[in-house]
Amino acid sequence: MTEAKSNGPARQADGKGRGRARSNRRDRDQSRHDAKPGLQARIAATRLLGAVVDGKASLDGLLDREHGNPHFLALSESDRGLVRAILLTALRHLTVIDAIIDGLTEKPLPAGARSLRHLLAIAIAQILHLDVADHAAVDLAVSQADADPRNRRFASLVNAVLRRLIRERDTLPARVADATDPFPAWFMERLRCAYDAATVAAIAEALKVPAPLDLTVREDAAGWAERLGGTVLPTGTVRIAPGGPPVSDLPGFDEGAWWVQDAAAAIPARLFGSLAGKRVADLCAAPGGKTAQLILAGGDVVAFDQSASRLKRLEGNLARLGLSADTRKDRAEKVSDEAGFDAVLLDAPCSSTGTVRRHPDVVWTKSAEDITKLARVQRSLVDHAVTLVRSGGALVFSNCSLDPEEGEEMISNFLADHPEWTISPVSPELLPGLEGAITARGEVRTHPAMLAADIPQIGGMDGFYAVILIHR
Numbered sequence: 096m097t098e099a100k101s102n103g104p105a106r107q108a109d110g111k112g113r114g115r116a117r118s119n120r121r122d123r124d125q126s127r128h129d130a131k132p133g134l135q136a137r138i139a140a141t142r143l144l145g146a147v148v149d150g151k152a153s154l155d156g157l158l159d160r161e162h163g164n165p166h167f168l169a170l171s172e173s174d175r176g177l178v179r180a181i182l183l184t185a186l187r188h189l190t191v192i193d194a195i196i197d198g199l200t201e202k203p204l205p206a207g208a209r210s211l212r213h214l215l216a217i218a219i220a221q222i223l224h225l226d227v228a229d230h231a232a233v234d235l236a237v238s239q240a241d242a243d244p245r246n247r248r249f250a251s252l253v254n255a256v257l258r259r260l261i262r263e264r265d266t267l268p269a270r271v272a273d274a275t276d277p278f279p280a281w282f283m284e285r286l287r288c289a290y291d292a293a294t295v296a297a298i299a300e301a302l303k304v305p306a307p308l309d310l311t312v313r314e315d316a317a318g319w320a321e322r323l324g325g326t327v328l329p330t331g332t333v334r335i336a337p338g339g340p341p342v343s344d345l346p347g348f349d350e351g352a353w354w355v356q357d358a359a360a361a362i363p364a365r366l367f368g369s370l371a372g373k374r375v376a377d378l379c380a381a382p383g384g385k386t387a388q389l390i391l392a393g394g395d396v397v398a399f400d401q402s403a404s405r406l407k408r409l410e411g412n413l414a415r416l417g418l419s420a421d422t423r424k425d426r427a428e429k430v431s432d433e434a435g436f437d438a439v440l441l442d443a444p445c446s447s448t449g450t451v452r453r454h455p456d457v458v459w460t461k462s463a464e465d466i467t468k469l470a471r472v473q474r475s476l477v478d479h480a481v482t483l484v485r486s487g488g489a490l491v492f493s494n495c496s497l498d499p500e501e502g503e504e505m506i507s508n509f510l511a512d513h514p515e516w517t518i519s520p521v522s523p524e525l526l527p528g529l530e531g532a533i534t535a536r537g538e539v540r541t542h543p544a545m546l547a548a549d550i551p552q553i554g555g556m557d558g559f560y561a562v563i564l565i566h567r
């Protein structure tokens with residue numbers, strides 16, 4: 096006993112003893128921080144922001160209910176909702192938030208201090224754009240810095256920066272926003288190459304606002320709009336303001352009366368008109384919004400997708416709607432079919448820059464090089480898709496990119512190499528209220544500033560490109 100006691104101070108003095116004391120202190124600090132409500136959610140949000148911005152990970156993947164990031168999945172249901180809201184908001188405003196951080200720090204943050212920058216961005220998104228009390232956002236950000244050995248020495252800087260932002264909130268954010276492009280340089284440059292200055296400004300403004308909930312209904316759009324508190328757009332889509340209950344809690348979900356589909360995404364399948372008695376291929380079909388339209392238009396549909404899990408999701412979605420299709424896991428470029436199809440829909444994988452209202456991570460995870468690569472993939476898919484079209488049939492090519500390199504230009508190149516194919520111009524009657532979306536050649540080009548409304552939250556639509564190609 097005595098020996099053991101006398102060994103105590105000696106052990107304390109050695110490295111192991113000091114290490115244990117430090118680790119006990121860290122455990123105490125950690126459990127104090129763990130106990131702070133909302134702290135784990137902020138830590139997860141900061142990590143996930145880094146995974147998107149630095150790791151180019153898709154936000155949908157990180158927040159997936161089954162296969163998402165483990166730090167996110169470890170949170171309670173309400174913290175997950177909070178993290179989702181913080182991330183969507185932070186990503187939507189990140190270019191300006193980054194400029195605010197630079198304006199509020201006397202010395203630039205060290206280039207490698209990525210987690211510090213993300214921590215500040217997460218706090219600023221809450222202070223400027225979310226219904227979080229200022230003192231809570233500051234306190235949690237300081238605790239978060241304090242709990243992270245990389246950021247502990249910056250805890251007082253975090254406190255000072257955020258308090259100064261709160262003091263100057265009426266002037267500083269607006270001043271910075273006026274002097275800063277709202278989205279990353281590569282994306283703004285692509286928009287400026289493709290659209291006139293007024294359209295670029297309108298698109299950028301529209302992209303800052305979360306998208307409404309758009310539904311394609313099987314029938315009785317007016318009745319469903321009334322029941323759901325929405326409106327019917329000229330194109331027939333039922334539109335509901337964002338921020339309501341989860342989609343699966345809305346009337347009509349269980350009985351499959353409608354499905355979620357942006358007003359622009361509903362256009363490509365409609366371009367075929369009636370498909371009664373026709374054999375139809377949907378080449379990149381999952382999760383199946385357009386497959387459902389093709390079936391309801393009377394088509395005998397074969398739905399292809401390269402992804403087994405996404406095809407399973409498509410089957411589940413069709414089952415809820417009481418619809419069925421022949422589903423096949425296959426790569427579109429490998430599909431072979433002797434009989435051919437009267438109608439082929441190629442809703443191709445793309446940069447998704449038209450969906451930034453819903454997916455603000457896209458401008459952070461994609462690049463100009465990706466657009467060029469994707470345009471090449473799309474071109475090879477079109478080259479094969481036309482071989483599946485029967486004589487007298489049509490191919491509709493579409494995607495949700497805003498970039499002409501993935502749309503108008505890619506199709507021009509295809510037509511130059513295949514003079515036997517031509518554009519069948521879209522008739523304005525097919526797009527009531529959206530006649531302006533039809534190009535001089537008869538393609539469809541939508542962008543987020545179209546279908547504008549007095550209340551921005553119920554206006555706009557995704558950017559989409561669609562064209563009908565027929566054999567001459």
Ligand SMILES: C[S@@+](CC[C@H](N)C(=O)[O-])C[C@H]1O[C@@H](n2cnc3c(N)ncnc32)[C@H](O)[C@@H]1O
Binds near residue numbers: 383442
């Ligand atoms: C833009 S989504 C299609 C959306 C779908 N048309 C809808 O309306 O719900 C693109 C789909 O294409 C699939 N895909 C990507 N490349 C493919 C390929 N080479 N062959 C077949 N499917 C592909 C992806 O798995 C994804 O499900």
